[in-house]
Amino acid sequence: MKHKGASIFLRVFTYVKNGKNLLLFGLILLMVDVAFNIGIAKVQQSFLDVLNQGDFKRLSFYLIVFSICFLLAMILTFVGYFFREYSFSLLTRNFQFDTFSMLNKLPYEELKGRHSGDLISRASYDVQDCSRHLKDGLFGIFENALQFAVALTYLCFINFPLAVTVAITGVLIFFCSSIFNPKLRKISSEIYNKESDIKNLIKEMAQGISVVKAYGLQSYFGEKYAKYRRDTYLLYRKSILTNVFMQQLLNIMRESVWIIGVFLICLSAINGEMTVGLVLTFTLLMSQVLWPFVIIADRWRTLNNSYGSAYRALDLAAFGQNSQSEKIEVTNPLLPPAEDIAVLLRNVSFKPDKSVEEPLFESFDLEIRRGEKVAIVGASGSGKSSLLKLITGLYRHDSGLITIFDKQVDGTSEVKDFYSYVPQHNYLFTGTISENISFGAISFDDDHIKRAAEAANADEFISQLEQGYSTPVKEGGATLSGGQKQRIAIARAMLKNAPLLILDEATSSLDRRNAMKIQRLLESLPTETTCIFVTHSPASLSFVDRIVILEKGRIAASGSLEELTQRNLLYQELFNSAEV
Numbered sequence: 001m002k003h004k005g006a007s008i009f010l011r012v013f014t015y016v017k018n019g020k021n022l023l024l025f026g027l028i029l030l031m032v033d034v035a036f037n038i039g040i041a042k043v044q045q046s047f048l049d050v051l052n053q054g055d056f057k058r059l060s061f062y063l064i065v066f067s068i069c070f071l072l073a074m075i076l077t078f079v080g081y082f083f084r085e086y087s088f089s090l091l092t093r094n095f096q097f098d099t100f101s102m103l104n105k106l107p108y109e110e111l112k113g114r115h116s117g118d119l120i121s122r123a124s125y126d127v128q129d130c131s132r133h134l135k136d137g138l139f140g141i142f143e144n145a146l147q148f149a150v151a152l153t154y155l156c157f158i159n160f161p162l163a164v165t166v167a168i169t170g171v172l173i174f175f176c177s178s179i180f181n182p183k184l185r186k187i188s189s190e191i192y193n194k195e196s197d198i199k200n201l202i203k204e205m206a207q208g209i210s211v212v213k214a215y216g217l218q219s220y221f222g223e224k225y226a227k228y229r230r231d232t233y234l235l236y237r238k239s240i241l242t243n244v245f246m247q248q249l250l251n252i253m254r255e256s257v258w259i260i261g262v263f264l265i266c267l268s269a270i271n272g273e274m275t276v277g278l279v280l281t282f283t284l285l286m287s288q289v290l291w292p293f294v295i296i297a298d299r300w301r302t303l304n305n306s307y308g309s310a311y312r313a314l315d316l317a318a319f320g321q322n323s324q325s326e327k328i329e330v331t332n333p334l335l336p337p338a339e340d341i342a343v344l345l346r347n348v349s350f351k352p353d354k355s356v357e358e359p360l361f362e363s364f365d366l367e368i369r370r371g372e373k374v375a376i377v378g379a380s381g382s383g384k385s386s387l388l389k390l391i392t393g394l395y396r397h398d399s400g401l402i403t404i405f406d407k408q409v410d411g412t413s414e415v416k417d418f419y420s421y422v423p424q425h426n427y428l429f430t431g432t433i434s435e436n437i438s439f440g441a442i443s444f445d446d447d448h449i450k451r452a453a454e455a456a457n458a459d460e461f462i463s464q465l466e467q468g469y470s471t472p473v474k475e476g477g478a479t480l481s482g483g484q485k486q487r488i489a490i491a492r493a494m495l496k497n498a499p500l501l502i503l504d505e506a507t508s509s510l511d512r513r514n515a516m517k518i519q520r521l522l523e524s525l526p527t528e529t530t531c532i533f534v535t536h537s538p539a540s541l542s543f544v545d546r547i548v549i550l551e552k553g554r555i556a557a558s559g560s561l562e563e564l565t566q567r568n569l570l571y572q573e574l575f576n577s578a579e580v
């Protein structure tokens with residue numbers, strides 16, 4: 001996290017971007033509010049003094065002038081209010097967009113490393129909360145600081161020593177109120193983190209609901225929820241107590257100073273140094289010198305309360321920026337890959353868990369020719385899925401070189417157009433089946449979608465659905481079976497029709513009949529299509545050009561089905577991996 005203290009708020013203000021002129025005008029127009037408040041004191045003084053002199057003509061004149069000023073002030077106040085609100089709605093929108101795009105840009109492994117509930121709350125609730133508090137804080141502080149300055153100047157003309165005494169007391173009030181700010185900031189951060197833990201818990205429970213029900217985990221989650229809520233409640237109580245205590249302390253100080261001030265003014269009026277109108281004006285202005293300190297202290301407290309949300313939201317943005325700037329170290333600059341190479345990994349090192357000493361891959365080399373069909377086999381945990389994620393750029397390798405059709409996979413270059421990828425765990429998005437198949441494809445029509453579904457053996461079950469390809473898909477594809485989801489994911493890859501097809505256990509959820517159909521699909525792939533797939537099934541190896549056996553992140557053996565069978569390696573490997 002780069003931003004600390006007040007710089008956090010300054011960073012958030014930069015999101016006002018194209019609304020900064022509006023914000024500036026809005027702030028300038030706050031002067032009208034201030035002038036209006038001060039003007040009221042002046043009006044009362046003039047009325048009382050004119051009343052004492054019994055001058056009816058001047059009274060009527062003042063009434064007309066003040067009415068016009070009042071109307072003008074109302075219009076300008078309205079315009080200023082609109083400018084301020086609108087500029088802040090722009091700030092919130094820009095902040096939300098930026099946070100969302102940061103979220104979108106986070107590398108896969110870092111997204112995976114964070115809890116989705118936490119990410120959601122940072123990108124939505126925290127941003128909203130932070131902007132709202134900043135708005136109240138900024139305008140409150142600006143308006144009241146202005147009011148203080150003008151009221152104090154006016155007061156100085158009436159009674160300088162008394163005005164200075166009141167101002168010094170106001171400053172004291174503000175500093176007394178600041179004593180608790182560090183504590184409030186800390187509580188605020190803790191509250192936001194706890195609220196995020198609660199959201200994570202609810203999300204986790206909803207996602208794993210079948211396990212929760214089957215294993216009777218309701219009480220486990222219930223107790224955990226109760227604990228989090230209890231902790232949060234204690235934090236809220238601490239925050240409320242501190243806030244209330246602060247508020248009361250400020251009120252007592254303000255009222256005491258006001259009473260003493262009024263007493264001193266009355267003394268000076270008794271001594272004949274002030275008119276009745278001036279006494280009234282002074283007491284009104286005295287409030288306007290003291291009140292701003294109370295309100296500024298209050299708004300400052302609001303800002304401190306929002307510190308937690310600002311910190312969390314910006315942390316996400318900064319996190320994304322840091323990740324983008326990290327460069328992959330390419331050790332041993334290499335000869336350019338040969339033209340017929342589809343995928344190349346040279347001297348690649350990768351540690352999926354940075355806190356673990358041992359890398360998963362170290363000085364790893366692999367070359368796959370254009371059009372080659374390669375199966376990756378190996379025991380569970382040997383690194384098969386990680387290897388595919390490195391090739392697709394989902395995992396960023398720590399060093400070495402990875403290329404797809406001569407394009408370097410470095411987390412920044414656009415290599416995704418070259419491959420279609422069916423991950424081990426597929427995800428379907430809310431939308432129709434048709435949309436889920438066509439995500440990622442560039443040009444297609446309904447006919448293309450149907451043909452892709454036919455190839456993936458999905459057309460049969462889709463056509464039997466009441467709404468066919470227009471059937472809505474629930475979150476995560478909840479209403480479809482594992483095998484149906486898998487076939488839709490394969491259809492998605494088929495429609496994209498990229499020169500490199502990457503499948504990670506793409507038939508693991510399918511019954512034998514459907515698995516055989518996918519097998520035939522792979523067998524009939526055009527010769528120019530390169531295919532890499534992870535499998536635990538011996539039956540799916542019959543058509544491949546090469547089998548690569550992985551063992552703890554290194555290639556234990558590589559060769560054709562015949563070669564490996566003759567060396568008795570393959571049988572052992574598949575037997576072992578099937579057993580695990």
Ligand SMILES: Nc1ncnc2c1ncn2[C@@H]1O[C@H](COP(=O)(O)OP(=O)(O)OP(=O)(O)O)[C@@H](O)[C@H]1O
Nearest residue numbers: 109112352353360379380381382383384385386387
């Ligand atoms: N994001 C990650 N964070 C930490 N460790 C990881 C991560 N991804 C993979 N690993 C570790 O890397 C190793 C290889 O995992 P990988 O998923 O590649 O194995 P696999 O061969 O595909 O296994 P399976 O056949 O069970 O799917 C495992 O020990 C796993 O714990």
